[in-house]
Amino acid sequence: MRAHLLLALAAPLFAGGQILAPADQTTVAAEVRVIARHDGKPEILIDGKPLAAESPHRGILHLTITLAAGAHEIALEGGPRIRVHSGPGAPASWPVFRAHPPGGAACTSCHAVRNGEWAFAKASLVGVCFACHDREAFPRTHTHEPGIVPDCQMCHSPHGSASAGHLKLGREAACKLCHN
Numbered sequence: 001m002r003a004h005l006l007l008a009l010a011a012p013l014f015a016g017g018q019i020l021a022p023a024d025q026t027t028v029a030a031e032v033r034v035i036a037r038h039d040g041k042p043e044i045l046i047d048g049k050p051l052a053a054e055s056p057h058r059g060i061l062h063l064t065i066t067l068a069a070g071a072h073e074i075a076l077e078g079g080p081r082i083r084v085h086s087g088p089g090a091p092a093s094w095p096v097f098r099a100h101p102p103g104g105a106a107c108t109s110c111h112a113v114r115n116g117e118w119a120f121a122k123a124s125l126v127g128v129c130f131a132c133h134d135r136e137a138f139p140r141t142h143t144h145e146p147g148i149v150p151d152c153q154m155c156h157s158p159h160g161s162a163s164a165g166h167l168k169l170g171r172e173a174a175c176k177l178c179h180n
């Protein structure tokens with residue numbers, strides 16, 4: 001019982017961490033921003049070589065790197081690793097990863113550290129997104145007012161993706177989250 005408890009405590013919530021952007025097996029721009037969370041050292045391994053990353057909060061890392069043309073591996077020590085390709089010659093099945101927002105907007109355009117937690121820059125996520133997006137246009141594309149579907153990340157990848165509209169789910173599947 002006791003050993004079990006200790007084991008549970010020793011296992012971090014994100015064991016080994018997570019690479020949030022870019023996505024695995026995608027074609028990336030020469031300049032790419034890596035976003036990750038990891039409880040270990042504030043380093044990201046590019047092709048096995050550790051590079052110091054910025055850490056806006058404990059366990060949160062980001063790093064903008066310029067990749068030479070060709071295949072690369074992005075990894076967290078003892079954690080996940082992904083493969084990306086920069087420039088021509090990428091495997092045909094690797095779609096193009098588009099960063100969101102494009103142009104490397106600051107993390108603080110969406111995030112802030114509040115009460116010691118990595119949180120959102122505004123009281124609601126909706127407020128964060130509509131700082132840049134048109135609230136008036138929203139009901140036309142979403143059938144709903146934003147108040148009905150306030151969890152934008154339920155359907156969209158906020159740091160970028162290789163899918164149209166940065167959708168995690170197709171339109172039909174997205175609506176079926178709540179409708180039969």
Ligand code: HEC
Nearest residue numbers: 035036037060061062100101105106107109110111153158
């Ligand atoms: C366009 C808004 C936006 C920007 C810019 C942005 N993020 Fe995020 N981020 C989000 C949203 C929305 C989520 C929640 C995603 C989810 O829950 O699926 C999130 C989640 C995260 C998480 C995971 C938090 C958790 O508890 O698992 C981390 C880490 C993170 N962001 C780091 C960053 C860093 C570092 C930057 C800057 C390099 C950044 N983000 C820029 C919107 C943004």
Ligand code: HEC
Nearest residue numbers: 101102105109110128129131132152153156158164165166
């Ligand atoms: C700092 C400004 C900024 C913030 C904040 C922001 N976006 Fe964006 N977003 C952009 C820009 C710029 C584009 C690319 C231009 C475009 O296609 O409209 C974009 C594109 C998108 C797209 C893809 C549009 C398409 O069809 O290609 C989606 C979906 C999106 N954003 C959702 C969100 C969500 C959800 C949030 C909140 C988590 C958010 N955005 C916050 C600036 C922002």
Ligand code: HEC
Nearest residue numbers: 126129133137141146149150151152154155165171174175
């Ligand atoms: C239930 C799933 C779902 C949720 C939740 C959702 N979206 Fe979308 N969103 C979509 C779909 C589907 C599209 C593609 C619409 C189309 O072109 O068919 C889209 C398109 C977009 C676009 C691009 C089209 C445009 O109007 O410029 C933006 C920006 C966007 N969403 C922002 C948001 C924001 C901000 C939120 C949270 C307030 C949000 N979305 C919540 C499903 C969702």
Ligand code: HEC
Nearest residue numbers: 141142143144145148149150171172174175176177178179
């Ligand atoms: C987060 C849950 C949620 C998601 C996701 C969602 N809806 Fe809804 N939907 C609701 C709720 C709650 C209502 C009832 C309140 C209202 O009418 O605004 C509703 C009502 C509707 C209605 C009116 C139905 C009626 O009988 O009056 C339509 C049409 C609709 N949704 C379409 C969509 C479409 C299309 C999508 C995908 C883009 C979608 N919904 C995604 C929660 C959701």
